[in-house]
Amino acid sequence: MDLFTGGHSGCRGCGAAIAMRQAMQALGPRTIMVIPASCMATIGGSGLKTAWNIPFYHSLFACAPAVASGVRAALEIRGIEGVKVVSWAGDAGTADIGFQALSGAAERNEDIIHVCYDNETYMNTGGQAGGTTPLSAWTPDTPAGKPTKPKDMPALMAAHRPEYLATASIAYPRDFIEKLKRAAEVKGFCYLHVLAPCHRGWGIREEETVEMARLAVECGLWILYEERQGRQRLTVVPEKRLPVREYILRQQRFRECREEDIEALQAEVDQRWQRMAAGAGGEELG
């Protein structure tokens, strides 16, 4: 049985819905899902209809990890075991308005999994810029392109020293599912950050959602790795790294991006890739 079924109200080619359908393969029916204000909180139900086959709560924007902490506490005190408690938020509910509650839950090492599904804009309110929106991206409130760089959320969460941390992409479902399964086995706080493009916000065609997610990995902009006990491991290494230009020029949102911006981004990606590749060997993490 699908745990997040078809018939939801997401757009065709919705990256968020793809991410959730993949995740539910790993998480299974004994999962309680808390999702704050976001597309994902609204597309799974309306009125008396729902696409959810697991317990789901649409929480307030700023506090999904705190709600999940409360759910876990009540389950523990009631002696209910074998349930995964997940707070699943967009980039705003994770990196911006939701960051305080997330940081608190991570520091307390709550036995929950937080998943950030990142489409790099506030798509539920029409695509405004946020903390993970890339430099020079066009949004309704950055008509000349976003003037500042995005937050490195996985690095911010790594600084909380979670039990398990991983990045993922909807273009690599097996990698994502493996990582979620690992997180589900771990007791304590786990953080996963999955790149889930939004074709409306990115200015791509709806059938290009997965392709663009793959390009992000292949050009080295979005690096797939996992981290336990301070040790990092790359989980997907592109055979030949593509130029970031190929990724940037495919998306309408980068229409304000100048040639020198692309060159600067390429230099940054090269540097980061080398640092990551040097630091993180390919061996399995215990």
Added chain:
Amino acid sequence: MRELLNGNEAAAEAARLARIEVLASYPITPAAPVMERLTGFIAQGTLKARFIRVESDHSALAAAAGAALAGGRTLVVTNSQGIAYMSEVLYHVSGLRLPVVMAVVNRALAAPHSRFPDHGDAVAQEACGWIQLFCENNQEVLDTVIQAYRLAEDDRVRLPVMVNYESYIQSHTREVVEVPEEEIIDGFLPLNRRAALDVDNPRAINVVTGPDLYMDYKYRQDAALRGAAKVLAEVSGEYGRLTGRNWGGPVEGYRLQEAGHVLVTMGSLVSTCREAVDQLRAAGEPAGLLKIRAFRPFPVEEVREYLKGVKTVTVLDKNIVYGSGGALAREVRAALYGEPEAPPVFSYIAGLGGRDVTSADVCKIFGLTQEKRRAGAKPPAFEWYGLE
């Protein structure tokens, strides 16, 4: 057992007796000792509960909501800026019909910064759908926190409850408090558990709700809140039979027989007014007191009944709704409007931010009302008492 307890200790003892399962609180002055005492109980093993050391008041109530959604009995403690910060979560908790109980150690809202008592923090949340009970002394704090769980979990109610008592005047002043035996409270307070988030019975909570349904949910929520007054009277009556202490339903009268002139107030001023009424009666004045125990739901019918035939009503408000006046006076006037021979209502704002109001002050205010009555003056919208 009789113990010397301040309001915070009384609230913590009550939560222990209620066998709370999840405590989610963020420290704030002067409410933090409640959570310190409870975490002490957890460490000693006298209370089997999980403490969630949240990073903010907003998260405190959010975590309590999560715990309540998963079927846990919860307590939150806060006041002033903390409850203001929680505001949007308050509405979620009542809209979700969660039986969360919160001790609110009333403290004045900034700015300017204050840590002293008044009711502005609770009154600012008057529309949030919680039951709001006010206590006059520490015994009532203990008894009301216990009753709050019974009320919140009652199937006719299923709503969150705030138990209000004032910072310092109650939170840090010790009084003799009778602490009931555990067996008595266990019998009074069986856990009426309802888990909305349950893997064996999956449900989607708080999905997008359109115009076809939203209003109906709200009607039911408001009807449950209004109906809670009757349930409170029942719960108090049963508690009274078990412990000998019945604090009444949503209101309680004091020396109202042949009282032509009635004071109306809530919180710690109630105990001050009791003394003032005794003094006034001794001086031959036909004074009486109507205690408002439940500010929400506001007991309109009871207020009408108790104030029938009264000549003047004097309302003391420890709050100011800017540009409007005292919240309690507004409610009392609205309740009496249109009643045959409704008495004039004189409204005084007093005791904000911890300014002391003694029984002598209450007698003086009572005198001011009588002067105006004798002069045939129409009651002003409201007046401030005790300005420096």
